[in-house]
Amino acid sequence: MNALAATNRNFRHASRILGLDSKLEKSLLIPFREIKVECTIPKDDGSLATYVGFRVQHDNARGPMKGGIRYHPEVDPDEVNALAQLMTWKTAVVDIPYGGAKGGIGCTPKDLSMSELERLTRVFTQKIHDLIGTHTDVPAPDMGTNAQTMAWILDEYSKFHGHSPAVVTGKPIALGGSLGREAATGRGVVFATEALLAQHGKSIKGLTFVIQGFGNVGSWVARLIGERGGKIIAVSDVTGAVKNQNGLDIVDLLRHKEETGCLTNFSGGDHMDPNELLTHECDVLIPCALGGVLNKENAADVKAKFIIEAANHPTDPEADEILSKKGVVILPDIYANAGGVTVSYFEWVQNIQGFMWEEEKVNYELQKYMTKAFHNIKAMCQSHNCSLRMGAFTLGVKRVARATTLRGWEA
Ligand SMILES: NC(=O)C1=CN([C@@H]2O[C@H](COP(=O)(O)OP(=O)(O)OC[C@H]3O[C@@H](n4cnc5c(N)ncnc54)[C@H](OP(=O)(O)O)[C@@H]3O)[C@@H](O)[C@H]2O)C=CC1
Numbered sequence: 001m002n003a004l005a006a007t008n009r010n011f012r013h014a015s016r017i018l019g020l021d022s023k024l025e026k027s028l029l030i031p032f033r034e035i036k037v038e039c040t041i042p043k044d045d046g047s048l049a050t051y052v053g054f055r056v057q058h059d060n061a062r063g064p065m066k067g068g069i070r071y072h073p074e075v076d077p078d079e080v081n082a083l084a085q086l087m088t089w090k091t092a093v094v095d096i097p098y099g100g101a102k103g104g105i106g107c108t109p110k111d112l113s114m115s116e117l118e119r120l121t122r123v124f125t126q127k128i129h130d131l132i133g134t135h136t137d138v139p140a141p142d143m144g145t146n147a148q149t150m151a152w153i154l155d156e157y158s159k160f161h162g163h164s165p166a167v168v169t170g171k172p173i174a175l176g177g178s179l180g181r182e183a184a185t186g187r188g189v190v191f192a193t194e195a196l197l198a199q200h201g202k203s204i205k206g207l208t209f210v211i212q213g214f215g216n217v218g219s220w221v222a223r224l225i226g227e228r229g230g231k232i233i234a235v236s237d238v239t240g241a242v243k244n245q246n247g248l249d250i251v252d253l254l255r256h257k258e259e260t261g262c263l264t265n266f267s268g269g270d271h272m273d274p275n276e277l278l279t280h281e282c283d284v285l286i287p288c289a290l291g292g293v294l295n296k297e298n299a300a301d302v303k304a305k306f307i308i309e310a311a312n313h314p315t316d317p318e319a320d321e322i323l324s325k326k327g328v329v330i331l332p333d334i335y336a337n338a339g340g341v342t343v344s345y346f347e348w349v350q351n352i353q354g355f356m357w358e359e360e361k362v363n364y365e366l367q368k369y370m371t372k373a374f375h376n377i378k379a380m381c382q383s384h385n386c387s388l389r390m391g392a393f394t395l396g397v398k399r400v401a402r403a404t405t406l407r408g409w410e411a
């Protein structure tokens with residue numbers, strides 16, 4: 001099932017549980033605005049290359065629209081649409097004053113030089129600059145983008161609108177970025193995991209973990225779980241997978257990835273078929289890469305007891321059903337990976353205040369927001385006798401529906 005069909009299905013399920021009026025349901029489902037732009041750049045060899053860029057602004061009832069920009073060859077309008085909608089529910093789940101948006105460019109960032117990436121980012125920004133802004137739509141990093149990408153957007157946007165640090169988050173500290181933002185999604189995933197495990201009378205120490213993806217989110221999740229005594233027994237990236245039943249040394253693995261650009265040939269572990277990673281025996285599986293990786297083909301073979309959705313929509317609805325029947329507990333993306341956007345909110349607040357927080361304050365506030373959201377989700381699960389995913393969806397959708405109704409539709 002494609003990402004948009006899956007997201008719409010989850011939304012409609014939540015809407016039914018909440019008993020939303022069908023007109024309100026339709027208004028919440030249809031995006032506020034969908035943008036598609038052509039981005040042509042000269043390559044370093046003088047030839048021209050054309051890419052397609054998207055920004056979907058899903059909903060702004062609770063505040064400026066917010067969400068990352070992804071550079072990946074599989075970026076397509078339906079997926080961006082789904083990811084934008086997920087951002088709307090996510091910002092509502094953690095109760096930060098934003099709506100939802102997402103963007104992307106269909107490209108393979110590893111095949112582009114730094115100067116080509118810079119030109120592409122600047123052209124994309126030129127095409128959308130009048131539709132984003134500090135109080136309208138605030139981009140951030142996602143797969144294939146990083147703090148440098150945000151710095152280029154900030155610079156290009158500021159040529160049209162004057163110096164505007166709060167137009168993007170996840171930017172370099174030297175340009176007004178927040179301490180703790182780089183690690184925030186991973187740290188939030190770990191706080192969320194701790195909250196869930198505590199409820200099951202468990203803790204990270206001594207449990208076995210398998211992690212798919214070793215980029216921003218996956219590498220921080222691995223590092224922080226390792227620091228808490230969790231045993232990470234298998235990890236993958238796009239180049240392959242590595243395993244060690246006694247636990248991988250994550251600091252060594254990070255050094256190896258930094259030096260060689262891949263996980264393969266790591267001396268502290270054995271090569272593993274990446275296709276076996278998701279069904280490897282473990283206590284906790286944490287997908288930190290692409291969407292739709294858990295599906296009807298592999299769900300029945302998953303052996304983990306807990307799945308923490310650090311990636312966006314890693315589990316399609318068919319897999320969700322199979323896994324739930326097997327008793328696997330799934331912590332849904334719109335809560336599990338909300339630490340990134342939560343610290344993006346702190347960054348935006350700091351930019352608007354012109355005052356920088358200590359990293360300890362950022363991490364302390366992040367834990368507070370993540371823990372509070374977990375308890376609010378649990379309360380929804382109890383009220384509606386539903387899964388954690390539906391607990392999170394009903395919490396998010398209810399808050400957005402309430403804001404929309406209060407604002408009204410008078411033209
Ligand atoms: N960055 C953020 O703040 C947030 C990110 N997310 C979500 O987390 C996920 C990861 O994002 P992020 O870490 O930022 O992205 P990155 O681009 O930093 O990292 C992505 C990682 O996934 C790996 N990867 C790509 N394809 C595969 C594959 N087929 N099998 C295994 N690994 C693969 C990449 O491998 P390689 O290293 O070899 O390229 C890389 O390690 C995405 O779903 C994103 O939407 C959610 C909330 C916030």
Ligand SMILES: O=C(O)CCC(=O)C(=O)O
Nearest residue numbers: 067068140142340341344
């Ligand atoms: O930090 C942000 O604004 C958005 C992060 C994001 O894209 C996500 O949570 O999926």
